[in-house]
Amino acid sequence: MLNRLQKIYHEFPRLFWVVVGVSFIDRIGGTLLFPFFALYITQKINVGMTQAGILLR
Structure with missing residues (x-):
């Protein structure tokens, strides 16, 4: 299996x-920021969690 993965890795260019x-x-960065956006909206803009969830959806 390791040989197969190495072969696949070398089939594509480095770029x-x-x-x-x-x-x-x-993608990870965007996903991890989502909860903090919800906290910011609820605490600084004073909207409920339901409204924050709708806004961020």
Whole structure:
């Protein structure tokens, strides 16, 4: 299985893997910020959690 993964890895150019890695980091960052946006909206703008959830959906 490891040989198969290495073969797949080497079939694609390095730039492809850079783009995949950066995209993965970007997705994680966006996902982790979502709860903080909800907290900010509820505490600073004084709306309820239901309204914050609707706004962020």
